Amino acid sequence: MLKSLQIRNYVLIDSLDVEFPEGLIIISGQTGAGKSILLGALSLLLGTKADASVIGDTADNCVVEAVFAIPTSDTVISSVLEENDVDVDGGEITIRRVxxxxxxxxxxINDCPVSIQVLQSISSRLVDIHSQHQTLLLSDKFFQLSMLDHFAGNQSLLEKCSDAYKVYKALEKELEVVSGKLSSLKEERDYTQARWQRLEDAHLCDGEIESLEAEQRQLSNAEEIKENLSGVMALFCPSDPNVEYLPVSSSLKEAQKMLERISSFVPEASSLAERIESARTELEDILEDVSSINSKIELSKERLDSVDERLSLLYDLLRSYTTSTVGELISKRDALSASLLDSSTLETRKSELESEIEVQRQSVERISQLLHESRQKAVGPFSKAITESVHSLEMEHAVFSVELSEVGLSSSGSDSVRFLFSASGSTPLDVAKCASGGELSRLMLCLKAMLAKFMNMPTLVFDEIDTGVSGSVADKMGRMICAMGQNMQVFAITHLPQVAAKGNAHYVVEKEYDVLGKAKTSVRLLEGQDRVMEIARMLSGSSITPAAVENAKVLLSVK
Structure with missing residues (x-):
């Protein structure tokens, strides 16, 4: 419910503060007074596009603010506000647009900055503006289907269908992505497989090149190495009996004994003997190590060839894979292996998705079938109810029917709806092609009145919906709008006195000119004689006659 509206510097409105009651609220005024300006300001709060041209001539900005009462049962608005960190206090929200x-x-919203998208997401739950041009909705298939679903009470099924369809489409989207990846991988798989296989067959070992290069150096110089090691061994322990000198170890042993013999006369000789013993032990260890090394050195051309071949393979792999170490080659091999494994994983996921999609499709089809059956049952009663409602607006021969046909799956099921209408009682045709503006206005009002019975409607604004009708028809439309106003807040912007007389409150939009000739628009609540005179003006035009005044009083007395 719209409780109040404040406007500053909006087109011809310098300043406006107005409060609105519940029930049917009438807004009237002469053509050009600014009723559309009032609607434009309200539309700004509902998220329509802003334009600098709406700012008053002498102002730097314009401000539109409104207070809405929202029902605690409206979880959609509450959820949107909660998601955007907007606090709701006392069941009211204040929306401001600058x-x-x-x-x-x-x-x-409640002084918390929000995006236009937030305003748009809750606007339809706050205000429903129905203008004289909105009869275009009658040809909108989504609007037609929505009307039938509200009549049939399909909201719960629609929610289930929408949720199931979202899952279905999400699975299809994932399958599309997975299939795309697989297609790309398939083109590269053979190449990737060959590159991985070459590295796998190489049986790589981290640090291998350094070890092989050291072995290669030994094998390439094995003769020289063995010759020098043998020479060291010969010096330490000559094997030729004709050599005149003793082995180093024997000579040191002899020297040690000599020093020990004189140690009682020369104390320092004892420590020297110990040092010779230590040196002799160390030299024996060195000789043992030299002998061990010498025994391990191979004079093998076959082994050298094998090492050269292995190094050649590794050097070639380093060049081919643009790497500098065997460790990097191993990382490359593992990455290629993961790529091949990923392909296998994707194949498995694709198969799973295809199964899940089929299951989910069947689920959507089951819910769609339930919706179809519910709609099929509602077609007859809905058509009859709208036909009777239209008959009450002096189209006694009118025929309204609904054509239901099956289409592809969607978030609302698998049905398409077409409203058929004939004002003369002949074979009904598509509603958008066979009715005048006045007929469409009456039909749209009947649909809105029907919709209000089956759902909690937001504040309804009828913007000259009675265009093209007059007399007793206008009176009956007024009664229908008034009946809607008994259970909800309804604004009726009208030129018809029969409609205006039925309101719980009546506001007039006026345009005035100051001494400089500048136009200003204002809104005023009419009460008592002022309201009688406005109804009389609507009856007779700019020249109000006594008969028009009396007629106005009669209209106001029988609302």
Whole structure:
């Protein structure tokens, strides 16, 4: 419910503060007074595009603010506000929109900055503006289907269908992505497989090159190495009996004994003997190590060839894979292996998705079938109810029917709806092609009145929906709008006195000119004689006659 509206510097409105009651609220005024300006300001709060041209001539910005009462049962609005960190206190929200001269705007809910998208997401649950041009909705297939579903009470099924369809489409999207990846991998798989196989067959070992290069150096110089090692061994322990000198170890042993013999006369000789013993032990260890090394050195051309071949393979792999170490080659091999494994994983996922999609498709089809059956049952009663409602607006021969046909799966099931209408009682045709503006206005009002019975409607604004009708028809449309106003807040912007007389409250939009000739628009609540005179003006035009005044009083007395 719209409780109040404040406007500053919006087109011809310098300043406006107005409060609105519940029930049917009438807004009237002469053509050009600014009723559309009032709607434009309200539309700004609902998320329509801002334009710098709406700012008053002498102002830097314009501000539109409204207070709405929201039912605690409306979980959609509550969820949107909660997601955007907006606090709701006392079941009311204050929406404010500020537009500056650059055309940019800022939006607030309860003084918290929000995006235009937030306003748009809750606008349909706050205000439903039905203009004389909105009869275009009658040819909108989504609107037609929505009307039938509300009549049939399909909201729960629609939610289930929408949720199931979202899952279904998400699975299809994932399958598309997985299939795309597989297609790309398939083109590269043979090449990737060959590159991985070459590295796998190499049986790589980290640090292998360094070890092989050291072995290669030994094998390439094995003769020289053995010759020198043998020479060291010969010096330490000559094997030729004709050599005149003793082995080093024997000579040191003899020297040690000599020093020990004189140690009682020369104390220092004892420590020297110990040092010779230590040196002799160390030299024996060195000789043993030299002998061990010498025995391990191979004079093998076959082994050298094998090492050269292995190094050649490794050097070639380093060049081919643009790496500098065997460790990097191993990483490359593992990455290629993971790529091949990923392909296998994707194949498995693709198979799973295909199964899941089939299961989910069947689920959507089951819910769609339930929706179809529910809609099929509702077609007859819905058509009859709308036909009777249209008959009450003096189209006694009118025929309204609904054509239901099956189409592809969607979030709302597998049905398409077409409204058929004939004002003369002949074979009904597509509603968009066979009715005048006045007939469409009456039909749209009947549909809105029907919709209000089956759902909690937001504040309804009828913007000259009675265009093209007059007399007793206008009176009956007024009664229908008034009946809707008994259970909800309804605004009726009208030129018809029969409609205006039925409101719980009546506001007039006026345009005035100051001494400089500048136009200003204002809104005023009419009460008592002022309301009688406005109804009389609507009856007779600019020249109000006594008969028009009396007629106005009669209209107001029988609402």
């Amino acid at each position: 537009v500056n001269k650059s055309g940019r705007s800022r939006s607030f």
